[in-house]
Amino acid sequence: MTAHSSPDDALSRHTDYGQLALEEGALLPDPIEQFRVWLGEADSEGIYEPNAMVLSTIGVNGTPSSRTVLLRGISDHGFAFYTDYTSRKGQALDAHPHVSLVFPWYPLHRQVLVTGVAEKVSVNDSDDYFASRPRGSQIGAWASDQSQPIASRNDLEAKVQAVEKRFKDVDAVPRPDKWGGFVVKPETVEFWAGRRSRLHDRIHFYRTADGWQTKRLQP
Ligand SMILES: Cc1cc2nc3c(=O)[nH]c(=O)nc-3n(C[C@H](O)[C@H](O)[C@H](O)COP(=O)(O)O)c2cc1C
Numbered sequence: 198m199t200a201h202s203s204p205d206d207a208l209s210r211h212t213d214y215g216q217l218a219l220e221e222g223a224l225l226p227d228p229i230e231q232f233r234v235w236l237g238e239a240d241s242e243g244i245y246e247p248n249a250m251v252l253s254t255i256g257v258n259g260t261p262s263s264r265t266v267l268l269r270g271i272s273d274h275g276f277a278f279y280t281d282y283t284s285r286k287g288q289a290l291d292a293h294p295h296v297s298l299v300f301p302w303y304p305l306h307r308q309v310l311v312t313g314v315a316e317k318v319s320v321n322d323s324d325d326y327f328a329s330r331p332r333g334s335q336i337g338a339w340a341s342d343q344s345q346p347i348a349s350r351n352d353l354e355a356k357v358q359a360v361e362k363r364f365k366d367v368d369a370v371p372r373p374d375k376w377g378g379f380v381v382k383p384e385t386v387e388f389w390a391g392r393r394s395r396l397h398d399r400i401h402f403y404r405t406a407d408g409w410q411t412k413r414l415q416p
Pocket of ligand 1: 246249262263264265266267268278279280281284285286287343344
């Protein structure tokens with residue numbers, strides 16, 4: 198990491214965004230299919246963690262909170278991610294299932310915004326995904342009571358060691374009940390492409406009884 202740039206430089210820069218037009222006719226009629234295309238492009242363009250998304254939830258007391266999670270599945274049901282159900286976000290989703298997702302692909306001058314409703318994925322899906330994780334992550338899921346305070350890093354390492362000991366003779370670490378997936382069923386999906394002079398393109402998909410419709414939004 199170099200130390201040549203000041204925070205003020207970062208605050209005052211005015212990057213003019215790309216010239217790639219986003220035309221309604223060039224988008225697939227199903228936003229989930231269109232999302233797959235853009236995710237593939239983000240990956241082939243070398244975006245770091247292209248499946249990282251900012252998930253915003255409404256807390257038990259109505260306070261919003263946001264954090265990054267990794268998209269692990271896309272299907273007709275929606276956008277799936279995995280987490281600890283007892284975490285802050287897990288508790289928030291129990292109280293208020295409405296969420297928003299942001300895929301911030303800044304180097305491509307693109308973002309995708311999703312709003313929708315989250316529900317737990319099936320136990321089978323959670324089992325399958327948990328089984329595909331590296332053993333260290335499986336142990337970590339048991340050891341960490343995500344979002345709860347802990348006195349020190351040493352205390353956390355001690356919890357990890359206790360879990361490792363517990364499963365030392367077990368080949369396949371089982372999934373803890375408290376850990377699993379959510380799938381966000383989209384209600385709106387907006388494709389945003391940066392254009393010159395902040396005159397960006399925004400194509401907003403929304404669900405109707407007749408299927409997906411689109412409208413163009415002003416930048
Ligand atoms: C790139 C990145 C990917 C992450 N992926 C996940 C994830 O898939 N699941 C998860 O529970 N936390 C993930 N995290 C950690 C979360 O951002 C967050 O710290 C954690 O889930 C606790 O959030 P909460 O206290 O709001 O529930 C990720 C963080 C980063 C920076």
